[in-house]
């Protein structure tokens with residue numbers, strides 16, 4: 001398999017996971033909360049950084065906001081354009097935003113900062129492009145606070161911590177507030193919304209976690225198989241329980 005097709009399937013897998021999570025009413029409510037926190041009015045210029053398949057940029061545009069979705073992955077941008085032909089999208093790096101100083105009124109980034117090796121640089125860039133009184137909203141999960149019920153809590157802890165360690169900045173979300181303060185933002189606030197998942201549709205996501213950790217060598221194949229067998233049994237008997245805290249932080253550019 002070529003490197004390009006491997007990358008493509010990684011993007012497709014990510015899209016499947018995001019689609020499954022975004023389909024939940026609680027996810028839609030959280031997106032609406034983020035738009036309210038942006039205080040975006042018709043005509044405001046707002047970017048959704050790391051926009052993925054573009055849902056938030058499209059929903060902001062539907063509110064009359066001049067929104068632009070930006071993503072480093074050109075396949076994500078192609079999919080965003082295909083899904084939302086009336087919204088605007090562009091390939092761009094969170095660390096080098098294609099705007100002059102103070103050009104924008106809003107900056108939003110959902111489930112993005114944990115991917116960035118240099119989060120302070122990304123927030124300095126956010127501050128640069130925002131006008132005075134511009135708003136920033138960050139949302140995302142803290143990869144070290146996943147909760148999965150299991151009869152083998154030690155193995156579960158090993159799996160979840162190993163999965164977290166595969167992420168460049170697994171604990172970025174608990175640091176949003178501090179990062180915004182360090183970047184010189186004002187009126188910084190934060191909250192947490194914990195999603196609860198009991199649907200068997202979560203099983204492929206759980207299996208993906210175990211597979212990634214197995215591939216990284218943190219557990220044996222026997223441990224992976226036993227853990228997935230237990231989670232599958234739970235799913236069949238309506239005993240699956242996953243809780244995922246989503247952190248939200250917002251601030252004003254002084």
Ligand SMILES: C[S@@+](CC[C@H](N)C(=O)[O-])C[C@H]1O[C@@H](n2cnc3c(N)ncnc32)[C@H](O)[C@@H]1O
Pocket residue numbers: 018049050051052053070071072073076092093094095109110111112115116
């Ligand atoms: C987990 S996805 C989240 C997508 C979308 N924000 C959502 O919540 O559905 C993370 C996205 O960030 C993008 N990304 C990663 N590093 C980036 C960077 N340096 N600049 C812009 N986008 C980036 C990825 O390509 C991916 O689409």
